[in-house]
Amino acid sequence: MDLVIGxxxxxxxxxxxxxxxxxxxxxxxxxxxxxxxxLTPELVMQLVEVDRVLFxxxxxxxxxxxxxxxxxxxxxxxxxxxxPAALMDLARTICHKTPKxxxxxxxxxxxxxxxxxxxxxxxxxxxxxxxxxxxxxxSVPVTT
Amino acid sequence: xxxxxxxxxxxxxxGHGKITVFLDDAGDVRDAQFHVTxxxxxxxxxxxxxVWEMPGLTARIxxxxxxxxxxxxxxxxxxxxxxxxxxxxxxxxxLMNLGQMVQSHALSFFYLSAPDLLLGWDADPATRNVVGLVxxxxxxxxKGIRLRAYGQQIIDRLGGKRIHPAWAxxxxxxxxxxxxxxxxxLAGLPEAMETIRETLDLFKSAFVSEEARGxxxxxDSMYMGLVAPDGSWEHYDGLLRIVDREGNNVVAGHDPSRxxxxxxxxxxxxxxxxxxxxxxxxFGTEGMYRVGPLGRVNVCERFGTPKAxxxxxxxxxxxxxxxxxxxxxxxxxxxxxxxxxxRIEKLxxxxxxxxxxxxxxxxxxxxxxxxxxxxxxGTLIHHYKVDQxxxxxxxxxxxxxxxxxxxxxxxxxxxxxxxIQKGNITEGILNRIxxxxxxxxxxxxxxxxAVGQMPLDVxxxxxxGETVKTLTRG
Numbered sequence: 001m002d003l004v005i006g007x008x009x010x011x012x013x014x015x016x017x018x019x020x021x022x023x024x025x026x027x028x029x030x031x032x033x034x035x036x037x038x039l040t041p042e043l044v045m046q047l048v049e050v051d052r053v054l055f056x057x058x059x060x061x062x063x064x065x066x067x068x069x070x071x072x073x074x075x076x077x078x079x080x081x082x083x084p085a086a087l088m089d090l091a092r093t094i095c096h097k098t099p100k101x102x103x104x105x106x107x108x109x110x111x112x113x114x115x116x117x118x119x120x121x122x123x124x125x126x127x128x129x130x131x132x133x134x135x136x137x138x139s140v141p142v143t144t
Numbered sequence: 145x146x147x148x149x150x151x152x153x154x155x156x157x158x159g160h161g162k163i164t165v166f167l168d169d170a171g172d173v174r175d176a177q178f179h180v181t182x183x184x185x186x187x188x189x190x191x192x193x194x195v196w197e198m199p200g201l202t203a204r205i206x207x208x209x210x211x212x213x214x215x216x217x218x219x220x221x222x223x224x225x226x227x228x229x230x231x232x233x234x235x236x237x238x239l240m241n242l243g244q245m246v247q248s249h250a251l252s253f254f255y256l257s258a259p260d261l262l263l264g265w266d267a268d269p270a271t272r273n274v275v276g277l278v279x280x281x282x283x284x285x286x287k288g289i290r291l292r293a294y295g296q297q298i299i300d301r302l303g304g305k306r307i308h309p310a311w312a313x314x315x316x317x318x319x320x321x322x323x324x325x326x327x328x329x330l331a332g333l334p335e336a337m338e339t340i341r342e343t344l345d346l347f348k349s350a351f352v353s354e355e356a357r358g359x360x361x362x363x364d365s366m367y368m369g370l371v372a373p374d375g376s377w378e379h380y381d382g383l384l385r386i387v388d389r390e391g392n393n394v395v396a397g398h399d400p401s402r403x404x405x406x407x408x409x410x411x412x413x414x415x416x417x418x419x420x421x422x423x424x425x426x427f428g429t430e431g432m433y434r435v436g437p438l439g440r441v442n443v444c445e446r447f448g449t450p451k452a453x454x455x456x457x458x459x460x461x462x463x464x465x466x467x468x469x470x471x472x473x474x475x476x477x478x479x480x481x482x483x484x485x486x487r488i489e490k491l492x493x494x495x496x497x498x499x500x501x502x503x504x505x506x507x508x509x510x511x512x513x514x515x516x517x518x519x520x521x522g523t524l525i526h527h528y529k530v531d532q533x534x535x536x537x538x539x540x541x542x543x544x545x546x547x548x549x550x551x552x553x554x555x556x557x558x559x560x561x562x563x564i565q566k567g568n569i570t571e572g573i574l575n576r577i578x579x580x581x582x583x584x585x586x587x588x589x590x591x592x593x594a595v596g597q598m599p600l601d602v603x604x605x606x607x608x609g610e611t612v613k614t615l616t617r618g
Contacts, residue, residue, distance in 0.1 A: 041255065042293035074279075093278050094286035 002136065003050040003099070005043070006035040007057040014108025014121040018056040021106070021128055031136060039082040041090055048095045052102075054135050055084045056128075058121070059105035065128040067135060070101035104131055163577060164414075164603050165560045171567030176557040178549075178581060180417035187539045195221050195508070195534040200310045202526065202541070208251070209587055211244040211299055212519030213541075214312045215380075216526040219515030221314025223401065224530055226509035232499035233316030238380045239329075239491050240302050240312070241517060245379065245484040246336070247295025248520035249437070249477045252585040253343075254288025257474055260582070261351065265359065265575050284346070287339040291481070294336045298488070301325040316503030323498065330492050333485060340481045344455065347478055351471070352462060360470035360580045361558035364389045365551055366422060366433035367442040367466060370518050371397065375445035377452075377483060379518040385443045386422060386433055390465040394422070400516040403525055407542065419549045420542055432550040435522030436584060437476035439547075442466040447479075449486035455479050470555045473583040480520075508534045521585050522547050545586040555580040 006022030008015040019035040034046070039055075047053055055070065072092045073085035082090070084103050091098045106128045110118040117125075166175040186205055193201060199217040203210035215237055222229055229237075263280060278285040302321065303311035311317055351357060366389075370382040383397035384406070398406055408423040421431035433439070447453050459467075459475060467476075491497055508530065515526040522544025529538040545552075559580045563573040603614045 041289045042296060044289060045293055090278060094282045094289070 001050045001052075002031045003046060003053040004031060004033045004132070004136075005039075005053065005055050006033070007037075007039060007055060009037050010115060011113060013110040013112050013114050013116065014058050014106075014118050015111050016115065017058045017106045017108060017117060017121050017125070017128070020117075021056050021125070021132060024129070025132065028136075039084065039087050041082065041087075043087060044091045044095060047087065047091045047099055047101075048097045050099045053099045054132070055101070055103045056132065057084075057103065057105055058108040058111075060108065060111070062105060062107040065104065065106045065124050065131055067102050067104045067131055070103050072098055102135060104128065104135070162603070163556055163581070165556075165564065165577075167564070167567055171565070173557070173560040173564050176553070176560045176577075177414055178553045178556045179415045187541060190536050190539040193536050195224050195513075195528060195530050195536060196314060198526075198528065198536065198539075199312055199314075203310070205541075206587055208248065209244075209519055209521070211240055211303075212517070212521075212524050213526070214310075215241055215517050216515040216519075216524045218312035218314055218317075219517060220513040220526040220528050221515070223513030223515065224508060224510050224528065224534065225314050225504075225506040227315050227504040227506045229316045229504060230499070230501045232320070232496050233502040233504075234380075235491055235494060235497040236302060236317050236321055236502060237312055239321075239488065239497065240299055241380055242484040242488050242491070243295045243298030243302070245295070245520050246481055246488075247292050247299065248585075249481050249484075250288055250292035250295060252520075253474060253477055253481075254285065254292065256585070257579075257582055258284070258288065260575065260579050261347075261474065265579065284343070287342070291336055291339045294332050297332070298329055301328060313503065315505055318503060320500045320502050321498055326492060326498060329488065333489055333492075337482075337485050340478065340485060344478050344482065347475065348458075351475070357462070357467075357469045357471045357475070359576065360583055361555050361562065362469045363554055363558055364468055365554070366394055367439040368422075368433045368435050368547065369440035369443040369523060370400065370516070371444055372448070373397070374448075376448035377440060377444040377446070379440075379484075379487075381517070384516075384523070387443050387466060389468055391442070400525075401514040403514065403516065403542075404527075407525075409542065409546070415549075417549050418542075418546050420547050421550065428550075429554075432554065433547065434551040435544050435547040436473060436520075437480050438467065438473045439522055440518060441476040441479060447483045447486075449483055449490070452479060452483035452486055455482060470551075470559075470580050470583045473585070477585070508532060519544055521545060521587055543587070545584070548584050548586065552581055552584050552586060555584070 004022050004025065006018040008018040010016035010019055022033050022035055025033055032050070036043070070084045070088055072089035074089050084101060088098050088101055106121060106124050108118060108121040162179050164177050164179065165173055168174040186202065190198065190201060198221060199214040202213040202217045205213055302325070304319070311319060366386050368384065368386045370378040371385045372378040372382045384395065384400050384403060385393065385397055386395040386406070388394055395406060406423055407420050410419040410421060410427045412419060419427065421427045422433050423431070425431040441456065441459070447456055456479060459479060511531070512529050517524060524544060525542040527540040528536055530536055556577055559577050563576055603611050
């Protein structure tokens with residue numbers, strides 16, 4: 001069972017690219033999709049029920065979409081917004097279980113109010129979608 | 145030389161604010177103020193929109209309390225449509241509000257406040273957060289997270305999503321409860337009940353002494369909340385009641401649609417958050433009242449459910465009259481989770497909750513409407529005036545954090561006086577001041593209709609008004 005989580009705010013320009021990609025994914029057996037504004041501790045309960053998870057998020061740096069493995073890592077952030085690594089660490093600590101996890105990042109440049117993507121983010125969409133499908137097929141070249 | 149201490153930003157609350165502590169020449173606390181430093185102006189830009197849009201629009205005020213605004217807005221819309229909401233629609237709205245109560249209180253207790261309680265007021269701020277809590281007590285953290293997720297799932301299953309569900313509308317709700325979702329909510333109750341039972345026992349094992357409960361100050365005020373006609377705890381409808389510290393009724397049961405007879409609002413130049421007060425006693429200490437879990441528990445005669453009533457009896461036995469302890473916001477928050485779970489069980493046992501008839505349709509029949517219910521943080525008021533076509537001409541929101549503004553400022557003053565002497569300030573003292581604010585679980589996003597998290601500034605200013613020390617966190 002796979003879980004794909006799109007992270008971001010659809011009303012903040014390129015920040016909505018993760019949700020947009022995930023919502024555009026056709027329904028398929030064995031894959032659960034979620035769209036969230038931010039990662040919160042409750043997501044742990046869904047994480048521990050799957051074999052693999054892919055977080056899809058906009059990035060403020062980078063030249064191209066990329067996928068990297070996510071390892072559990074403690075994070076001393078505020079109460080209800082977390083990083084993928086911190087969420088994995090929470091799962092490991094309280095449930096003693098973690099799925100294999102990856103993060104797909106898509107570079108963006110405009111995070112102001114609005115529902116449109118910048119030309120930069122728009123240009124990255126095909127490659128990001130390709131990487132997502134490759135990950136689902138289990139054949140993605142992962143950068144670690 | 146007088147000094148001022150500023151705490152900025154306040155952490156683990158919703159929104160942005162800061163605290164200023166004024167010291168006198170001896171370095172003792174002369175005064176303290178809790179400032180809310182953001183402004184969004186939702187009331188203004190709702191003008192010109194239709195009454196039907198208001199639940200969805202006002203839900204965007206906040207990502208934590210959208211359900212509360214949706215319900216208050218829908219109720220104001222009911223009044224403008226002048227409709228009677230079908231019984232099933234009312235039951236479903238109640239169910240969603242109870243789900244909101246569970247998830248919001250669980251967030252406040254387990255994510256935001258438990259680190260203070262379990263790791264100690266003097267713990268390093270770097271570890272005194274939910275991550276530190278997880279490390280110290282992973283089992284409690286897991287249960288707290290699951291309890292919040294349960295409340296969120298109730299909202300999700302009713303409204304289609306857990307944040308900003310466009311579900312409650314003027315006249316009712318737009319979707320009935322399926323048998324599958326009914327069964328899921330019912331199946332989750334035993335675990336949720338067990339979690340709150342264990343948490344309450346743990347809490348009571350450590351925090352019922354006068355010393356523990358007095359750490360965030362104890363002062364007189366009035367309390368306000370809705371009560372049912374029989375005086376029992378109420379969260380969706382009922383009458384406005386105000387009691388004094390002794391538990392005597394100041395206002396036994398006021399028509400909520402005429403809240404303005406007894407509640408007026410004042411402004412201060414140093415905060416964007418308005419200061420509601422009990423009008424007959426005037427602005428300031430005399431007219432100060434508090435709302436939220438402590439307010440509701442203090443105004444009600446009973447919860448009306450067996451387990452919560454048993455716990456209420458134990459809580460009341462700790463105090464003569466009504467509790468004025470800020471720390472008891474935490475205690476009563478847990479009591480309300482228990483009561484909410486018992487109420488959810490009762491609602492699910494009512495077969496009318498599965499009826500498909502959930503909404504009454506009507507046009508504009510009144511030009512003014514008030515919607516009031518109890519949000520987790522306290523009484524929430526939406527008041528609209530519309531034209532013949534249902535276009536909003538004026539909107540007024542009074543949210544729980546506003547009702548508690550005088551109380552939060554008083555708490556900051558009292559805690560500062562308890563822990564700051566001769567200008568001596570430590571991190572632990574700042575934690576307690578901040579904890580006093582956090583106990584109210586303020587949502588500054590709602591209260592000034594502002595967005596974001598709430599870091600805390602503390603600033604110390606001398607008698608000439610010069611800042612001599614600033615501590616910033618967030």
